[in-house]
Amino acid sequence: xxxxQPWGQTLGLVEAQRGGDTTMHAPGVPPARTDRPRGVAVLxxxxxxxxxxxxxxxxxxxxxxxxxxHPVRTLAGVTVxxxxxxxxxxxxxxxxxAPDLDGCNFxxxxxxxxxxxxxxxxxxxxxxxxxxLRRTNTELHHTLEWADPRQATLLREQRSITCRxxxxxxxxxSVRTRLTNATDRPLPWRTPAALGRVGAGxxxxxxxxxxxxxxxxxxxxxxxxxxRVHAQAADWVAVTGxxxxxxxxxxxxxxxxxxxxxxxxxxxxxDYLGVCSSPAWDEPLVLAPGExxxxxxxxxxxxGVVTAATAAELAGTAxxxx
Numbered sequence: 094x095x096x097x098q099p100w101g102q103t104l105g106l107v108e109a110q111r112g113g114d115t116t117m118h119a120p121g122v123p124p125a126r127t128d129r130p131r132g133v134a135v136l137x138x139x140x141x142x143x144x145x146x147x148x149x150x151x152x153x154x155x156x157x158x159x160x161x162x163h164p165v166r167t168l169a170g171v172t173v174x175x176x177x178x179x180x181x182x183x184x185x186x187x188x189x190x191a192p193d194l195d196g197c198n199f200x201x202x203x204x205x206x207x208x209x210x211x212x213x214x215x216x217x218x219x220x221x222x223x224x225x226l227r228r229t230n231t232e233l234h235h236t237l238e239w240a241d242p243r244q245a246t247l248l249r250e251q252r253s254i255t256c257r258x259x260x261x262x263x264x265x266x267s268v269r270t271r272l273t274n275a276t277d278r279p280l281p282w283r284t285p286a287a288l289g290r291v292g293a294g295x296x297x298x299x300x301x302x303x304x305x306x307x308x309x310x311x312x313x314x315x316x317x318x319x320x321r322v323h324a325q326a327a328d329w330v331a332v333t334g335x336x337x338x339x340x341x342x343x344x345x346x347x348x349x350x351x352x353x354x355x356x357x358x359x360x361x362x363x364d365y366l367g368v369c370s371s372p373a374w375d376e377p378l379v380l381a382p383g384e385x386x387x388x389x390x391x392x393x394x395x396x397g398v399v400t401a402a403t404a405a406e407l408a409g410t411a412x413x414x415x
Contacts, residue, residue, distance in 0.1 A: 136256045137230045138264050141168060143256060146233055148222050157201035159220035161185035167396040168264060171342045175303045180365060184301040189270055191296050193283040197241045205285035216242060231256050246275045257414055262396040265411040268298050269389040274380040281377040292324060294374035295359040298390040302332060302366025309334035309362050312401050323360040329408035330358050332366055333398045343395040347408040349415035350389040391415045
């Protein structure tokens with residue numbers, strides 16, 4: 094996968110845009126807000142704020158501080174993410190997170206210890222923004238470093254976030270990441286599943302869903318059931334629900350790269366909503382010194398509840414445009 098065009102942009106226009114969104118808005122469409130704190134970038138489509146990217150978060154070390162997208166909204170304004178909920182205060186909207194990278198926790202909260210279970214350890218890492226390569230109302234490209242508790246850099250990352258319209262009721266959010274081992278030793282990426290916790294293969298691009306009323310439904314090519322897709326590879330997975338005002342929404346997840354298409358999905362719809370595409374499941378993923386992995390996950394944010402057939406069509410459209 095080539096990053097030559099996005100990562101080769103200069104910073105002149107980027108830095109000029111730090112003051113806020115200057116997009117013209119149509120009559121009846123609210124203008125962009127200008128009261129957000131520094132460290133928040135706004136994505137806009139069709140005159141609406143559809144997502145906020147918190148690239149300089151003010152978080153406790155126990156949360157493994159990292160940039161995240163929240164709130165993410167449908168075109169009609171329904172929020173489809175949650176951040177720092179009481180039950181899991183280390184989960185934030187859409188983020189890139191790893192539960193165990195060479196013994197360091199880049200997920201937040203407790204660390205799963207083989208033979209013991211979850212435990213609080215002083216091993217939390219931090220993802221730090223380095224510089225912008227491109228920053229517009231629909232595209233965000235920047236570099237990051239993943240630092241261990243001693244501030245040593247383990248990974249260097251190039252991250253691209255792009256939003257595009259799909260149709261009148263849907264838009265796509267593309268998260269593309271390249272992670273490179275910045276050390277002189279092999280770096281193992283492990284999940285709790287690799288350490289003995291059955292089914293807990295989470296890590297990667299992770300979505301924390303919103304609080305919801307009633308029952309959320311999970312769809313996939315293999316059926317409408319969490320167990321049909323959890324821990325399996327699939328072309329796409331979708332979650333549908335209603336917010337507390339009764340407004341229906343759907344989030345759909347698919348891969349725009351061949352390697353990601355082989356990854357297994359972590360899907361949870363009991364107690365809370367969560368989906369991620371995991372590059373490692375029950376076996377460690379080991380990066381050699383200087384080695385990189387690329388992943389490209391596309392989320393389609395939809396007003397309303399869709400059928401499996403419509404979800405499959407939207408997934409194909411979003412992949413083709415990503």
